[in-house]
Amino acid sequence: MGERSPPPAGRRTRLVSSLVLGQRACEVALDPERGALEWTEQPQPRGGRESCAVPISEIIAVEETEIDKKQCNSGKWQKMAKPHAFTASRPKHLLVYINPYGGKKQGEKIYEQKVAPLFSLASISTDVIVTERANHARDNLLEVNLEKYDGVVCVGGDGMFNEVMHGLIGRTQKDSGIDQNNPKAPLVQCNIRIGIIPAGSTDCVCYSTVGINDPVTSALHIIVGDTQPLDVSSVHHHDTLLKYFVSLLGYGFYGDILKDSEGKRWMGPVRYDLSGFKTFLSHHYYEGTISLLPASHAVGSPRDKKHCRSGCHICKQSKQRLEIEQKKNGGEIKGDDEGEWKVIRGKFLAINIANISCACPRSPKGLAPAAHLADGSSDLILVRKCSRFNFLRYLIRHTNRDDQKLARGESWPDFHCGMKLTFPSKNQAAKGVTGHTWPCTAAFDFSFVEVYRIKKFQFTSKHLEDGDCDAKKMQKNRFGHFCRDHPACCCIPPSSTWNCDGETLDCSTIEVTVHCQLMKLFARGIERNSTLEAVQRQLC
Numbered sequence: 001m002g003e004r005s006p007p008p009a010g011r012r013t014r015l016v017s018s019l020v021l022g023q024r025a026c027e028v029a030l031d032p033e034r035g036a037l038e039w040t041e042q043p044q045p046r047g048g049r050e051s052c053a054v055p056i057s058e059i060i061a062v063e064e065t066e067i068d069k070k071q072c073n074s075g076k077w078q079k080m081a082k083p084h085a086f087t088a089s090r091p092k093h094l095l096v097y098i099n100p101y102g103g104k105k106q107g108e109k110i111y112e113q114k115v116a117p118l119f120s121l122a123s124i125s126t127d128v129i130v131t132e133r134a135n136h137a138r139d140n141l142l143e144v145n146l147e148k149y150d151g152v153v154c155v156g157g158d159g160m161f162n163e164v165m166h167g168l169i170g171r172t173q174k175d176s177g178i179d180q181n182n183p184k185a186p187l188v189q190c191n192i193r194i195g196i197i198p199a200g201s202t203d204c205v206c207y208s209t210v211g212i213n214d215p216v217t218s219a220l221h222i223i224v225g226d227t228q229p230l231d232v233s234s235v236h237h238h239d240t241l242l243k244y245f246v247s248l249l250g251y252g253f254y255g256d257i258l259k260d261s262e263g264k265r266w267m268g269p270v271r272y273d274l275s276g277f278k279t280f281l282s283h284h285y286y287e288g289t290i291s292l293l294p295a296s297h298a299v300g301s302p303r304d305k306k307h308c309r310s311g312c313h314i315c316k317q318s319k320q321r322l323e324i325e326q327k328k329n330g331g332e333i334k335g336d337d338e339g340e341w342k343v344i345r346g347k348f349l350a351i352n353i354a355n356i357s358c359a360c361p362r363s364p365k366g367l368a369p370a371a372h373l374a375d376g377s378s379d380l381i382l383v384r385k386c387s388r389f390n391f392l393r394y395l396i397r398h399t400n401r402d403d404q405k406l407a408r409g410e411s412w413p414d415f416h417c418g419m420k421l422t423f424p425s426k427n428q429a430a431k432g433v434t435g436h437t438w439p440c441t442a443a444f445d446f447s448f449v450e451v452y453r454i455k456k457f458q459f460t461s462k463h464l465e466d467g468d469c470d471a472k473k474m475q476k477n478r479f480g481h482f483c484r485d486h487p488a489c490c491c492i493p494p495s496s497t498w499n500c501d502g503e504t505l506d507c508s509t510i511e512v513t514v515h516c517q518l519m520k521l522f523a524r525g526i527e528r529n530s531t532l533e534a535v536q537r538q539l540c
């Protein structure tokens, strides 16, 4: 590249050159002020000029093409040694776990065909392990030498991500001498980032942190070294750690779907739709006592119209708060017990705790659209006993895609953030209809739905309120539900099971604590589409 004009005083040099892209002549410029590589097509005889720019931090690789050998050997060109790491945060060595049985069983193919070539282009070296059994990745992470890796990649669904996350959290606490079974123990943050290549059935963690479940998009976020902190919640039964979760902890409807779908894994992702339909028809409700500690530190509420997006200032504030706390306490993050507990008793069709929005292809806005990725709080959604018709209205509001239509007549293409928008027709607009099918008709606007932003939570099923929940001591009734007090009961199941990131928990009596930004992902959150969101807000 040759310099065209001297830079104005105080400005860094802008390098400009001509380049042939296929058949087209372009003017290419490296602009250090904007940190971008720009190219503009030279004016065509019929007019028109197209201009593009790519941030330098997002260029994957620089390759020297062999078109003009003479020029290459003329001394003007210098061959770069394997170029990588445009910015310091890019990974060079990755440890990859592939679940060959996740989703539609395409994990290995997806990795080999779509991801590995990009890693190789970006000069990233990998150690790949195709798992041979459940918990293979978790157990391996507890002993492997992690120092040689800049990140861990999991190819699979939410269950696989959850397994890898358990390995890393467990390893970090073990190395720091922290007892994970103690619900009050201050956990140590994991600094090694996880990348998720979606190849599962729901891919909720990937969808909610990237905006789409696309393996190539995820691979690019890993390559450019994006970092997205993530809240993780722990689930304890007295002094025993049961599990951690990132997406959904669900009792009642989502617990029953999971339980029913376990034997249908061979069907692939469609098992959830079938079990969903069956569970909807069974319409079981469950009685119990909930105690919750509101997230007094958290800004905003689960009903907010403004959602967590790339560079979210609410999540940034939480990071600053954490750093101040860590400095004060010599690196430790102390549990925050401040505030007044609220106790709620009742009959519930669903109890959902969402650490993040839980957006996925089946529910593009998510079960908790306003939940933040890294604010140290979870959104608790209580759906009380109501009619089947009302429950269906609630389900449709958070699962239906048509509910998200906004454009006049036709739909906009699917945006990066996974939304599809359609405006009301002219006739509808003339009648003052601005959005009867618009997503702002929130799933929470029902008298039988309550929402809270929480930092701690406890639950006891009514049938267990006076006893212990040792699953082995309990008798299983013929529907597969535990029922100690009423062994012959076959009408209303006394307790459901918890769906914890897609795994069932053995105990229904649990205690949940949100750990602010315990993990980091190779992601950058859902990117804002400003035009689209401005229209969205206007119509709301």
Ligand SMILES: CCCCCCCCCCCCC/C=C/[C@@H](O)[C@H](COP(=O)(O)O)NC(C)=O
Pocket: 157, 158, 159, 160, 200, 201, 202, 203, 204, 247, 248, 254, 258, 272, 273, 276, 277, 280, 358, 360, 362, 363, 367, 395, 399, 499, 500, 501, 502, 503
């Ligand atoms: C009649 C209506 C039927 C509705 C069925 C709809 C399912 C809607 C799914 C929204 C769930 C979002 C929360 C995500 C949970 C995942 O962690 C979990 C595990 O995902 P994985 O199988 O590991 O990818 N998936 C489920 C369905 O529980």
Ligand SMILES: Nc1ncnc2c1ncn2[C@@H]1O[C@H](COP(=O)(O)OP(=O)(O)O)[C@@H](O)[C@H]1O
Pocket: 098, 099, 100, 101, 102, 103, 104, 130, 131, 132, 133, 134, 135, 136, 155, 156, 157, 158, 159, 160, 161, 163, 199, 200, 201, 202, 203, 502, 503
């Ligand atoms: N090789 C394997 N054989 C059987 N199960 C596995 C294997 N590797 C991982 N798993 C387990 O499979 C479960 C589901 O995996 P996941 O990738 O989330 O698929 P899905 O989204 O279809 O549920 C996870 O809990 C994980 O622990």
Ligand SMILES: [Ca+2]
Pocket: 231, 355, 356, 371, 372, 373, 374, 375, 376, 377, 378
């Ligand atoms: Ca959160």
